[in-house]
Amino acid sequence: MELADRIKSVGASATLAVTGRAAQMKAQGIDVVSFGAGEPDFDTPAFIKDAAKAALDAGDTxxxxxxxxxxxxxxxxxxxxxxxxxxxxxxxxxxxxxxxxxxxxxxxxxxxxxxxxxxxxxxxxxxxxxxxxxxxxxxxxxxxxxxxxxxxxxxxxxxxxxxxxxxxxxxxxxxxxxxxxxxxxxxxxxxxxxxxxxxxxxxxxxxxxxxxxxxxxxxxxxxxxxxxxxxxxxxxxxxxxxxxxxxxxxxxxxxxxxxxxxxxxxxxxxxxxxxxxxxxxxxxSAATVEKMRQEFEKRGRHMHQRLCGMPGVRCVKPTGAFYCFPDVSGNYGRSFGGTKVSDSLSFAAVALEQAKVALVPGVAFGEDRCVRLSFATGMQQIDKGLDRLEALLK
Ligand SMILES: Cc1ncc(COP(=O)(O)O)c(C=O)c1O
CATH class of the missing domain: 3.40.640.10 (Type I PLP-dependent aspartate aminotransferase-like (Major domain))
Known part of the structure; x- marks a missing residue:
């Protein structure tokens, strides 16, 4: 069926290649650490769920x-x-x-x-x-x-x-x-x-x-x-x-x-x-949000510090949201396991294939020198993934 021009001009997400491959590897039983998430890892607070359930029970349908x-x-x-x-x-x-x-x-x-x-x-x-x-x-x-x-x-x-x-x-x-x-x-x-x-x-x-x-x-x-x-x-x-x-x-x-x-x-x-x-x-509400905020803050500080200590990496300190966006272009031109890295897509592909770490290539956000790591994941996973990335880059 012939699609409208309107949708033909919309690019498929450049992140899909990496996240799709990460999902495939996980399905094969490979232990991939994912820094791809754009969503909090916490469950929705109970009082919010309860309000929705009560609305349903009250016939708010x-x-x-x-x-x-x-x-x-x-x-x-x-x-x-x-x-x-x-x-x-x-x-x-x-x-x-x-x-x-x-x-x-x-x-x-x-x-x-x-x-x-x-x-x-x-x-x-x-x-x-x-x-x-x-x-x-x-x-x-x-x-x-x-x-x-x-x-x-x-x-x-x-x-x-x-x-x-x-x-x-x-x-x-x-x-x-x-x-x-x-x-x-x-x-x-x-x-x-x-x-x-x-x-x-x-x-x-x-x-x-x-x-x-x-x-x-x-x-x-x-x-x-x-x-x-x-x-x-x-x-x-x-x-x-x-x-x-x-x-x-x-x-x-x-x-x-x-x-x-x-x-x-x-x-x-x-x-x-x-x-x-x-x-x-x-x-x-306020106290619940604050608890999650504090946890994100701790993780973000830790992730940033560790990234800054890695070869060819420099990273602006995150002051909000739950992402680090390191410039990894200091590693472009290097070869990892025979694969030359030249941009954010090839960097993310090497990180995934060789270190089993999923990152989002910066080109998806209009900055090919960087990759995005979400810290909306537990501290243990953060350290496990960063250990792997560090070992790769060293
Ligand atoms: C900057 C920004 N705006 C908007 C959204 C979308 O938010 P929502 O899930 O409320 O549609 C996101 C989600 O990733 C975001 O990062």
Whole structure:
């Protein structure tokens, strides 16, 4: 059957070759250590599961204008209390995860050829979402030296004729978090352009050391009318499989997204929304998230330290999310067991075949000098995998 041009232009994930091979090796009984996970290894907290079960038992099984209303109000309250953003519940839309919100926001805002600024390295789905909305990606390069952060000058240089700037702090894949001062300076540059900002804040609660999180829309009173804030429950509340998130922003955009959603998915699952509501309203929530955050912090610090001690590796310290993104290009040109490594794909392939360690090649995120390691896995596994990687590189 002939496929539409729309889907033909969307690249298959470059990560699939490695993760598919890792799964195959595991199925053959080979002991592969996987650093590929983009999801927490913790189970969803019990009080969230209980809220969803109670909703089911209470007959919360219909289409959800009622429950959606409660979740919207809770998000509006959370934004006021934690993020310093004032929105009415009508300015919030519950979505099937942050990914769904981002996808639909591009759909309702982009006309063919509209430019979207994406700082690189980037989360894999942004460019494909832009393409599927007929937009044009403009990548803003960053480097190890710049800490993988864009600057106000970048915004002014690239932003004059673009429509949207995508910000993601804390960041996947780099683990980097912008400081409030850096974001404020970027915000001032944004205000000199006509840019709309998509602020993907899904890792807001997973920050480390003395890092402070600040929401983009809270940086200046003029920003809420040109910022969409995206979030979801997958990371902080360990609910990736529940597929729940939300977007908040100007009412006309939220209304357009609701109209699009009404012909697409309708609102997220009724009892899932009840679980999501508990994540924001249950008194146990903050302490539960904090416990997971502390564990991630410990693992991230350890992984970073060990990576920095390996030959040909340099790594920016993760201040958020649960990823290390080491630059391993110091090893390009070397041969391992007769195989020459020349890029992130060949590095990841050698790590998998010879050290039995699964990494995600950086090329998937627009940075071929790096690979991504998730520390959303137990400390023992982290050490086992890093021992193997170290032995390979030495
Ligand atoms: C930066 C970023 N945004 C969005 C998402 C998607 O989140 P969700 O599972 O809520 O759709 C992810 C998941 O990996 C992510 O890393």
């Amino acid at each position: 219909k289409y959800t204008p009622r429950c959606a209303g409660k979740l919207k109000a809770a998000v509006a309250e959370k934004l006021a209390k934690e993020n310093g953003i004032t929105v009415k519940p009508e300015q919030v839309l519950a979505t099937f995860g942050a990914k769904h919100g981002l996808f639909n926001a591009f759909q309702v805002l982009l006309n063919p050829g509209d430019k979207v600024l994406i700082p690189a390295p980037y989360w894999v789905s942004y460019p494909e979402m832009v393409k599927l909305a007929d937009g044009q990606c403009v990548f803003i390069p960053t480097s190890y030296e710049s800490g993988y952060k864009i600057t106000p000058d970048d915004v002014l240089k690239f932003g004059r004729d673009a429509k949207i700037l995508v910000m993601n702090s804390p960041n996947n894949p780099t683990g980097v978090t912008y400081t409030p001062a850096e974001l404020k300076a970027i915000a001032q540059a944004v205000l000199k352009t006509n840019l709309v900002v998509f602020s993907d804040e899904i890792y807001e609660k997973l920050i480390y050391g003395d890092t402070k999180f600040v929401s983009f829309a809270a940086l200046d009173p003029r920003l809420p009318e040109r910022t969409l804030t995206f979030n979801g429950h997958a990371k902080a509340f360990s609910m990736p499989g529940w597929r729940i998130g939300w977007v908040a922003g100007p009412q006309n955009v939220i209304k357009a997204m609701a109209t699009l959603g009404s012909h697409q998915t309708t609102d997220p699952v009724s009892f899932v929304q009840a679980g999501a509501l508990a994540a924001y309203t249950d008194p146990q």
